Amino acid sequence: MSHLEQQFAETVRDAVSARRTLRIRGSGSKDFYGQPWAQDAAVLDAGSHHGVVDYEPTELVVTVRGGTPLAELEALLHDNGQMLAFEPPHFGPATTVGGMVAAGLSGPRRATAGAVRDYVLGARLLDGRGAALSFGGRVMKNVAGYDVSRALAGSLGTLGLILEVSLKTQPRPVAEATLRFEFPEARAIEELNRWGGKPLPLSGSAWADGELFVRLSGAQAAVLSASEKMGGEKMNDGEARVLWQSLREQTHEFFAVAAKDGLPLWRMSVPSIAPIDVLHSAMAGNTLLEWGGALRWFASASAPARVREAAHKAGGHATLFRGTDDLRQSIGAFHPLQPAIAAIHRKLKTAFDPHGVFNPGRLYPEI
Amino acid sequence: MSTLSPKIDFLRQADVVGRLSAILPDDALLYRSEDTRPYECDGLSAYRQLPMVVALPRDEAEVQAVLKVCHELRVPVVARGAGTGLSGGALPMGDGVLLSLARMKRILSLDPLSRTARVQPGVRNAAISEAAAAYGLYYAPDPSSQIACTIGGNVAENSGGVHCLKYGLTVNNVLRVRGFTAEGEAVEFGSEALDGAGLDLLAIVIGSEGMLAVTTEVTVKLTPVPEIARCVMASFDDVEKAGNAVASVIAAGIIPAGLEMMDKPATQAVEQFVHAGYDLDAAAILLCESDGTPAEVEEEVGRMRAVLEAAGATAIRVSNSEAERMKFWAGRKAAFPAVGRISPDYYCMDGTIPRKRLGEILRFIAAMEIKYGLRCPNVFHAGDGNLHPLILFDANIPDELERTEAFAAEVLEKCIAVGGTITGEHGVGIEKINQMCVQFSPEELALFRELKLAFDPDGRLNPSKNIPTLHRCAEYGRMHVKGGVLPYADLPRF
Ligand SMILES: Cc1cc2nc3c(=O)[nH]c(=O)nc-3n(C[C@H](O)[C@H](O)[C@H](O)COP(=O)(O)OP(=O)(O)OC[C@H]3O[C@@H](n4cnc5c(N)ncnc54)[C@H](O)[C@@H]3O)c2cc1C
Numbered sequence: 040m041s042h043l044e045q046q047f048a049e050t051v052r053d054a055v056s057a058r059r060t061l062r063i064r065g066s067g068s069k070d071f072y073g074q075p076w077a078q079d080a081a082v083l084d085a086g087s088h089h090g091v092v093d094y095e096p097t098e099l100v101v102t103v104r105g106g107t108p109l110a111e112l113e114a115l116l117h118d119n120g121q122m123l124a125f126e127p128p129h130f131g132p133a134t135t136v137g138g139m140v141a142a143g144l145s146g147p148r149r150a151t152a153g154a155v156r157d158y159v160l161g162a163r164l165l166d167g168r169g170a171a172l173s174f175g176g177r178v179m180k181n182v183a184g185y186d187v188s189r190a191l192a193g194s195l196g197t198l199g200l201i202l203e204v205s206l207k208t209q210p211r212p213v214a215e216a217t218l219r220f221e222f223p224e225a226r227a228i229e230e231l232n233r234w235g236g237k238p239l240p241l242s243g244s245a246w247a248d249g250e251l252f253v254r255l256s257g258a259q260a261a262v263l264s265a266s267e268k269m270g271g272e273k274m275n276d277g278e279a280r281v282l283w284q285s286l287r288e289q290t291h292e293f294f295a296v297a298a299k300d301g302l303p304l305w306r307m308s309v310p311s312i313a314p315i316d317v318l319h320s321a322m323a324g325n326t327l328l329e330w331g332g333a334l335r336w337f338a339s340a341s342a343p344a345r346v347r348e349a350a351h352k353a354g355g356h357a358t359l360f361r362g363t364d365d366l367r368q369s370i371g372a373f374h375p376l377q378p379a380i381a382a383i384h385r386k387l388k389t390a391f392d393p394h395g396v397f398n399p400g401r402l403y404p405e406i
Numbered sequence: 407m408s409t410l411s412p413k414i415d416f417l418r419q420a421d422v423v424g425r426l427s428a429i430l431p432d433d434a435l436l437y438r439s440e441d442t443r444p445y446e447c448d449g450l451s452a453y454r455q456l457p458m459v460v461a462l463p464r465d466e467a468e469v470q471a472v473l474k475v476c477h478e479l480r481v482p483v484v485a486r487g488a489g490t491g492l493s494g495g496a497l498p499m500g501d502g503v504l505l506s507l508a509r510m511k512r513i514l515s516l517d518p519l520s521r522t523a524r525v526q527p528g529v530r531n532a533a534i535s536e537a538a539a540a541y542g543l544y545y546a547p548d549p550s551s552q553i554a555c556t557i558g559g560n561v562a563e564n565s566g567g568v569h570c571l572k573y574g575l576t577v578n579n580v581l582r583v584r585g586f587t588a589e590g591e592a593v594e595f596g597s598e599a600l601d602g603a604g605l606d607l608l609a610i611v612i613g614s615e616g617m618l619a620v621t622t623e624v625t626v627k628l629t630p631v632p633e634i635a636r637c638v639m640a641s642f643d644d645v646e647k648a649g650n651a652v653a654s655v656i657a658a659g660i661i662p663a664g665l666e667m668m669d670k671p672a673t674q675a676v677e678q679f680v681h682a683g684y685d686l687d688a689a690a691i692l693l694c695e696s697d698g699t700p701a702e703v704e705e706e707v708g709r710m711r712a713v714l715e716a717a718g719a720t721a722i723r724v725s726n727s728e729a730e731r732m733k734f735w736a737g738r739k740a741a742f743p744a745v746g747r748i749s750p751d752y753y754c755m756d757g758t759i760p761r762k763r764l765g766e767i768l769r770f771i772a773a774m775e776i777k778y779g780l781r782c783p784n785v786f787h788a789g790d791g792n793l794h795p796l797i798l799f800d801a802n803i804p805d806e807l808e809r810t811e812a813f814a815a816e817v818l819e820k821c822i823a824v825g826g827t828i829t830g831e832h833g834v835g836i837e838k839i840n841q842m843c844v845q846f847s848p849e850e851l852a853l854f855r856e857l858k859l860a861f862d863p864d865g866r867l868n869p870s871k872n873i874p875t876l877h878r879c880a881e882y883g884r885m886h887v888k889g890g891v892l893p894y895a896d897l898p899r900f
Contacts, residue, residue: 097653098760098791120659149600156606157578170849178758179790180575180830182564182613183838183845184854184873189577189609193601210659232519236543238630238698260701308599312520333600355599374603379591384605386860390853402604 040171043088044202048169050083051200055167055394063196063398065106065138068131072142073195073401074372075364080399085200086135092203093177096121099208100160100177105137105201112136116208124152124209128287137201143193146287147243147254150235150311150330156192158207164191165200167392177205196398197406198391212242212256214263217279218271220251224315227251228332232312235331239265245286246328247293252282286329293327297338303362305337305346309355321349336360343370350374373403381405414500419458422481422503426461429471434509436460445504448489448496449551450837452753452807457484457498462506466586466622469505473620474590476503477866483588484868485616487528487559490551492754493835495562495615495871505620507558513537514623521628522581522598527558527621531565534626543628546573549831550739558621564613566831568664568738569695571789573629575831577612584623585611588866593619610857615833616868618861632697635663636726637734638710640719641688645669648690649764651717652788655694656761658713660706664695665789666738669768672745672783672796673737679744682737685721692719692788693734741785742796749781749798753810757821758830761791770820771795778813780806792830793821819844834872842872843879851876 040048054061062080070076089106096119103112109129116122126146127139145154161175175181175188191201222230227246234241234253240261243254253269255262266273274282285291297304307318311332324339339346343359350357356374359367376384388395388406423437436442437459447454463469476483482502489496498504510526513534518541523534531552535544548567549555555565561583566575573579582596596608611618642648648667655662668676668691673684685691694714696706707724714722725731745752759767768784775782781798797813799806818828818841828834828841842851854873859865
């Protein structure tokens with residue numbers, strides 16, 4: 040353990056003996072996300088623990104400390120012709136890699152490239168006893184022991200402090216093109232699913248307000264022939280970059296309007312073919328659709344119970360992605376769990392953090 | 407937790423059979439040794455144990471009922487798919503029930519529009535792709551055992567295949583797993599959507615070697631079949647050069663659909679078996695596949711060729727038809743059975759290393775061949791750094807198995823030493839349980855045990871596999887220091 044890691048461990052042990060709780064915070068860019076923070080928790084500044092530990096482009100693996108700024112990591116990969124294929128949102132200038140993993144959020148490329156969890160190869164974790172534990176590794180394939188490191192993606196710091204993480208990197212595509220179509224929502228969903236079943240180099244999709252955008256990435260030849268097959272209108276490259284960036288960072292007009300109107304923002308993760316009427320019948324308000332139809336955003340003041348029921352009916356789940364602290368506190372940011380699964384969650388929490396030191400209540404009230 | 411015991415307690419057996427016969431029809435319950443014999447081992451046949459009882463449920467209700475009885479009677483349960491596992495994961499217990507999911511082999515639904523299939527656990531890996539072919543889709547992870555192994559087994563082992571470098575492992579291609587806990591409670595991990603609520607338990611369950619839950623239904627993602635695929639076969643006069651060529655391909659920004667390597671002894675064994683036309687003079691050959699649109703593939707094959715030539719390839723052939731491509735792969739996919747024909751027994755290792763250490767590991771293996779007086783052809787998922795050295799031995803020669811295991815243990819520990827892992831895709835099972843003590847600290851192992859108990863509080867599902875007790879590690883430490891002492895001394899041998 041490095042000096043700083045030892046200090047973290049001491050902070051954890053002190054918290055345990057003083058029966059205090061800790062709030063792990065990278066840069067605070069995702070403070071809005073999840074259940075509101077416990078009021079009395081002391082902040083553990085995870086952002087101070089930064090730096091690239093190991094990067095060898097030909098291994099397609101990078102290992103960084105949890106507090107490393109995501110922007111710094113992405114710049115390093117960019118210089119080497121590589122990228123994080125899951126296109127994580129930053130939601131702030133100083134977002135850390137540890138926070139990115141803990142939040143487990145992925146961007147436009149997710150439907151075809153996979154999510155954060157698909158790229159986590161290993162991690163070092165400080166558990167709730169102050170012990171540093173390593174899981175996974177720095178190699179592509181590893182099935183020794185349970186795959187704990189992947190499960191850190193989306194754990195919101197409830198299992199421990201991410202000291203280091205190893206991520207699989209990918210070469211950046213040589214060519215990219217974005218096509219624009221004018222389709223009503225149902226048609227857009229149908230087309231996206233049809234295209235999804237064809238060997239096309241799809242790398243992003245979004246529908247809002249009658250317009251469908253589809254991004255293609257890959258070899259020059261593949262992007263060209265796919266554009267020809269699919270039709271639509273090719274967007275100017277600069278505008279396309281702005282569009283995908285605005286979707287990734289939720290600065291797109293849809294999100295801006297929702298924020299201005301003070302409407303709760305619902306994230307519905309559903310099967311890509313989920314029919315629109317099931318969702319719309321439960322929800323008034325605007326929709327934006329991503330991930331080939333598998334991610335649907337609603338800016339809607341509809342009754343939370345109805346929203347959740349609709350998501351469940353459609354075969355998915357609903358997250359109250361943005362809303363006031365009070366609303367997230369009262370109805371829960373995340374979809375309720377099946378009782379057997381909730382019981383496993385509680386026991387897992389106890390295994391990693393027996394004294395409940397880390398981010399209590401951040402994911403669900405009881406963990 | 408129960409330990410493996412060779413003796414079957416017949417009174418206990420009668421008890422358990424009595425209770426289970428109320429749930430299962432006669433032909434779904436086996437307990438006479440002539441009937442249970444086929445279940446005594448999986449693909450790692452050096453370890454054998456007759457199960458007390460074999461149960462063969464046909465549906466979820468029967469699985470649940472069997473688990474509930476076993477829970478009540480405190481009988482350990484080992485799940486089994488096709489039994490092709492290579493680490494003894496499905497090795498039965500003499501005081502336990504072997505729960506075979508082989509009869510649950512229906513594809514429940516296949517939706518070409520959402521590109522998903524919902525299948526029972528006993529469905530064979532290849533059967534999914536066969537059913538999806540009509541829609542131009544397939545299930546991407548393709549273990550070499552795919553015509554036999556089941557999706558339930560794939561989920562338990564997080565199996566990979568030659569195309570995983572580009573298309574991912576089981577964990578990247580499964581959306582949802584339904585099953586039952588040891589107590590018989592229904593659970594669902596993941597969802598039909600791209601993610602589920604809460605902690606990603608699906609990621610933990612995949613690769614958990616049947617220790618956390620019994621899988622009874624799996625939703626897999628289907629992938630569009632690429633328009634065409636071509637395979638570049640490159641010969642090298644030096645194994646290390648071939649290893650470096652692998653790094654060069656990746657460095658050029660190419661992610662091949664498959665990137666595999668075989669050394670000369672492996673190629674020779676395989677060529678006799680499949681007549682693929684491999685270059686028998688080469689010290690190593692690489693198989694490097696490109697898939698996509700015709701134009702894309704042509705462009706990529708050109709780049710691959712250039713990189714491989716620059717890396718010192720002595721000969722290059724590119725498949726010119728689908729038949730020829732299949733032929734190139736046939737040899738690689740048949741490597742294990744082919745080696746099985748030139749040696750009475752073989753022992754397959756599965757370490758994964760950072761690609762750049764390939765040369766070093768190969769030299770180490772060569773030194774071990776001399777040290778232990780055993781031959782060891784090598785096949786690799788080179789693109790992933792996943793090694794399958796195959797130690798050839800004859801179990802009928804006194805001490806050859808022991809020397810083989812010592813050889814394997816040294817190689818696995820070398821894999822850890824160079825920053826890799828003891829298993830890339832075959833799992834720990836019973837086979838590599840001692841090396842877990844080397845790869846993980848006592849605190850990490852303790853956490854794995856607690857994790858298991860979070861799912862299976864009484865430790866009834868596949869106990870004594872995968873995660874060693876600290877006691878066992880302490881013992882292994884001693885054995886290790888002494889050297890030459892038979893590992894797994896507490897296991898029965900036949
Ligand atoms: C010739 C050959 C080639 C191979 N090639 C590859 C390869 O390329 N890549 C690769 O990854 N592996 C390979 N393997 C290993 C093996 O085929 C895989 O591990 C496969 O996934 C095992 O599937 P199975 O159905 O045979 O499972 P089994 O061997 O029956 O069981 C394996 C494990 O899964 C558990 N299990 C099985 N079904 C269930 C269930 N329904 N619920 C809970 N647990 C369950 C068992 O308890 C056991 O721990 C190869 C094996 C052979 C013999």
